[in-house]
């Protein structure tokens with residue numbers, strides 16, 4: 001069995017290696033074809049992988065590739081986890097909308113739109129070059145737009161991943177004072193726009209409106225990913241759990257002000273710490289029993305991706321939250337939408353579980369985000385400027401046609417080198 005890892009030089013790779021180790025028994029004998037266009041970073045991560053596997057007796061073969069063809073040849077799973085244009089492009093995604101009074105965010109809003117325009121052509125190329133029966137297991141953002149474009153354009157087998165639900169469930173467990181490992185939340189909607197009105201503790205459904213009514217709004221504690229104070233404030237109003245990205249929709253103008261006051265983008269903050277990060281991983285990769293303790297992406301993302309591959313490969317029919325074709329599971333969204341929803345994952349792919357409608361207070365918002373995403377996916381595939389403008393005009397962050405036009409013109413010009421479809 002062969003798994004191609006596209007973007008294996010990424011700072012997230014140590015977590016993926018850890019994920020592979022945690023299923024090493026189930027994947028024994030697998031070839032890991034590691035691909036990246038950044039040869040030095042690929043070198044660091046493949047050395048780390050080989051030495052971590054050797055030290056722990058895991059029987060993986062690691063090969064390194066800077067060309068796609070050899071990496072994809074004969075692969076059963078193509079795990080895509082890269083950022084087209086790197087963090088320099090992310091900085092533009094985050095800063096261009098902000099100049100025009102709109103939240104600048106990696107995946108949400110016009111920033112995510114610009115990223116979709118770069119990601120989709122690369123994913124289409126990979127899907128076209130991969131063996132026809134391979135599963136594309138995609139982390140490349142914006143994951144559901146990418147998944148939609150690949151599924152509709154190429155007919156390849158694709159599943160979109162994001163481990164946000166795990167981090168958000170953990171955050172809510174902490175806020176509600178409940179044990180994370182005994183909680184199960186039905187997060188439904190669209191990637192980075194999911195909602196949980198059904199949450200179970202040891203299988204018994206919680207009375208969320210009552211629990212939330214009793215909850216005090218905590219002060220402070222915001223990190224780049226989580227804003228517990230705003231989350232609780234929002235949940236008390238909604239009566240169910242919002243995901244972390246909900247703050248961009250419901251506190252849009254406050255977030256714009258804060259991002260402007262902050263002065264640097266998240267991309268710039270990461271760029272500043274990345275050289276030291278790779279130096280540390282490089283040193284660690286040469287240790288007899290390497291164990292990088294602090295890694296990008298935290299603990300779960302690598303294990304989650306490897307668990308999904310195992311669920312597909314071993315026909316586990318495991319309940320997992322993934323991005324896949326709706327088919328009526330979330331009744332408030334189109335049947336052919338890519339939704340994020342609990343699904344049973346087995347050999348024939350994810351089968352989404354019937355979840356019913358979205359909660360009324362976020363139904364219209366989520367439908368609007370879906371309308372935007374479908375237009376964004378079309379624009380990214382075709383390179384049609386008018387469709388691109390319609391996508392931005394449809395996004396809930398954007399309140400004026402002229403704002404949409406300014407962001408589009410500036411974004412297309414800034415990212416020209418990565419947008420062959422708009423040439």
Ligand code: G6P
Nearest residue numbers: 107141162163164224225266270
């Ligand atoms: C979460 C999201 C990912 C996103 C990441 C950004 O994990 O689910 O989709 O890429 O945050 O994290 P960063 O550290 O790069 O800001």
Ligand code: MN
Nearest residue numbers: 161162163164
């Ligand atoms: Mn995500």
